[in-house]
Amino acid sequence: MFIQIVDLLGTIAFAISGALIAMNKRMDPFGVLIIAFVTAVGGGTLRDVMIGIEPVSWMRNITFVYVIIGSATFAVIIRNRISYLLKSLFLFDTIGIGLYTVVGIETGLVAGLHPIICIAMGTMTACFGGVVRDTLCNEIPVIFREEIYATACILGGITYFILLHFFDNKNYLFIIAGLVVIIIRIIAVRFKISLPSLYNSDK
Amino acid sequence: MFIQIVDLLGTIAFAISGALIAMNKRMDPFGVLIIAFVTAVGGGTLRDVMIGIEPVSWMRNITFVYVIIGSATFAVIIRNRISYLLKSLFLFDTIGIGLYTVVGIETGLVAGLHPIICIAMGTMTACFGGVVRDTLCNEIPVIFREEIYATACILGGITYFILLHFFDNKNYLFIIAGLVVIIIRIIAVRFKISLPSLYNSDK
Amino acid sequence: MFIQIVDLLGTIAFAISGALIAMNKRMDPFGVLIIAFVTAVGGGTLRDVMIGIEPVSWMRNITFVYVIIGSATFAVIIRNRISYLLKSLFLFDTIGIGLYTVVGIETGLVAGLHPIICIAMGTMTACFGGVVRDTLCNEIPVIFREEIYATACILGGITYFILLHFFDNKNYLFIIAGLVVIIIRIIAVRFKISLPSLYNSDK
Numbered sequence: 001m002f003i004q005i006v007d008l009l010g011t012i013a014f015a016i017s018g019a020l021i022a023m024n025k026r027m028d029p030f031g032v033l034i035i036a037f038v039t040a041v042g043g044g045t046l047r048d049v050m051i052g053i054e055p056v057s058w059m060r061n062i063t064f065v066y067v068i069i070g071s072a073t074f075a076v077i078i079r080n081r082i083s084y085l086l087k088s089l090f091l092f093d094t095i096g097i098g099l100y101t102v103v104g105i106e107t108g109l110v111a112g113l114h115p116i117i118c119i120a121m122g123t124m125t126a127c128f129g130g131v132v133r134d135t136l137c138n139e140i141p142v143i144f145r146e147e148i149y150a151t152a153c154i155l156g157g158i159t160y161f162i163l164l165h166f167f168d169n170k171n172y173l174f175i176i177a178g179l180v181v182i183i184i185r186i187i188a189v190r191f192k193i194s195l196p197s198l199y200n201s202d203k
Numbered sequence: 204m205f206i207q208i209v210d211l212l213g214t215i216a217f218a219i220s221g222a223l224i225a226m227n228k229r230m231d232p233f234g235v236l237i238i239a240f241v242t243a244v245g246g247g248t249l250r251d252v253m254i255g256i257e258p259v260s261w262m263r264n265i266t267f268v269y270v271i272i273g274s275a276t277f278a279v280i281i282r283n284r285i286s287y288l289l290k291s292l293f294l295f296d297t298i299g300i301g302l303y304t305v306v307g308i309e310t311g312l313v314a315g316l317h318p319i320i321c322i323a324m325g326t327m328t329a330c331f332g333g334v335v336r337d338t339l340c341n342e343i344p345v346i347f348r349e350e351i352y353a354t355a356c357i358l359g360g361i362t363y364f365i366l367l368h369f370f371d372n373k374n375y376l377f378i379i380a381g382l383v384v385i386i387i388r389i390i391a392v393r394f395k396i397s398l399p400s401l402y403n404s405d406k
Numbered sequence: 407m408f409i410q411i412v413d414l415l416g417t418i419a420f421a422i423s424g425a426l427i428a429m430n431k432r433m434d435p436f437g438v439l440i441i442a443f444v445t446a447v448g449g450g451t452l453r454d455v456m457i458g459i460e461p462v463s464w465m466r467n468i469t470f471v472y473v474i475i476g477s478a479t480f481a482v483i484i485r486n487r488i489s490y491l492l493k494s495l496f497l498f499d500t501i502g503i504g505l506y507t508v509v510g511i512e513t514g515l516v517a518g519l520h521p522i523i524c525i526a527m528g529t530m531t532a533c534f535g536g537v538v539r540d541t542l543c544n545e546i547p548v549i550f551r552e553e554i555y556a557t558a559c560i561l562g563g564i565t566y567f568i569l570l571h572f573f574d575n576k577n578y579l580f581i582i583a584g585l586v587v588i589i590i591r592i593i594a595v596r597f598k599i600s601l602p603s604l605y606n607s608d609k
Contacts, residue, residue, distance in 0.1 A: 023401060028398045029401060030352075032401065049252050050460065055254050059320050065319055136338060141542060194434065198434070226604060231603070232601045232604060252456065258457050258517065262523050265523065268526070282604065339541065341545065
């Protein structure tokens, strides 16, 4: 129940973020809808298919479809407040990865997978909708190049499994893990922290 | 039975369309074969994997493999009649999406999915082979940018479910839904109808 | 058992090859890890998902995860010996496709699939990690454009099924088929053999 609400909120956040990016690429209304869809359900779909949960989540719960269509429509309607949108985009995206990391970890736990695989599932749920989105928009996925993004999800996942040794209430753990992801990402962006470069700076 | 024939015809149409586009990109014979394959089975594979029908259709029916290899070879042999091919490409592609939309809806119905999800499955079956094809050819999928394409599939799917309230014979319904897709696409291309733009025209 | 060792060796080879290419694209450490991962498990994941083996192999065996992280780290550490790396890249990649072709054929056989589909599964296991890698790096997959690559896998697969009529010991057959793939690829690259072009040379 708790996880479902989290999942829905993440879906709204990602659908809006996807629609905004598609409009940035000046796609037609159908393209905007599909990119919103792919961004919102891409990571979870990949996760479900790889674990073997089929039909995948959003196909068994028509609510998701309505929520995505509604969110994309909302994004289209408010599209002209661009400057306001850019800040929202970051916000929605950040909330989305926090929520989805938690949903992905929970799905992995239910399927009885190894903690490391659960963290991978959480990270995949959070990040791969964006990877598919960027690939369809013909760009190198942004998460491979810049900023703390997937790293925040991984750290949130590790936090979850460390705290699991000390606490019992899963819901609290999920909230904490999700907040860790969101806070790390916000701090990293605000203070321009990124992973150490592998390359000599002089290029 | 009826659906299988429709499926085979769609496969031929899409395999030829894929091979033509791969040759346009001057790929080698293996690349042409793979792109023909991906265009023909990509949408259906994605659909089957997401619904949980595995091994996916074409792997259980070797006929599809022969048909795709044959169609791609045929496309390679007639490759020099370029001007003739461009017109055929449109024709094959349009017939293909009409047929595949119907196959996808039927697959969703058999799996007991919600009508909206069935329409999504039909549209995915019809359009996502092309999306994968364009992505592999390193282009933004054409269906996100121009023309009535997926929209025709969606309208065909809606037609199907509306008529389902009035008629009983599924085969007729499938034929009508497929024709609706094909006719909408032909009319849209001939009269240059596209979805309303979300953007100011002055850019 | 034998197949598992072959699988692990292929994983090491591909993880290193993926990490090298990601560093070539100057990705950050996380990007390097993910591309190493995708290159190593992408083809097998696609194969497992399409056959219906879920959770997919690497998720059921945490060893793969450790091996990939170790291989990627190793590649990062030795990254400055560039000239040495380029030669190794080819070597690792070639060994990888030989090993993975065999693993893919075996997986198809166990699932009771048609020999042609088994060869397709072998080729997919060997080549599609690279296809996903190139797609994520925003390039037309190299295997569609140049050189004998997938063709070597297909020929190795055909060799396997021909020899199956004469010999009984599967392990030997797998070794021979793998070697056929590796040798064909090495000969093709050394003597610059490629598939016949479909196009007039004057362009």
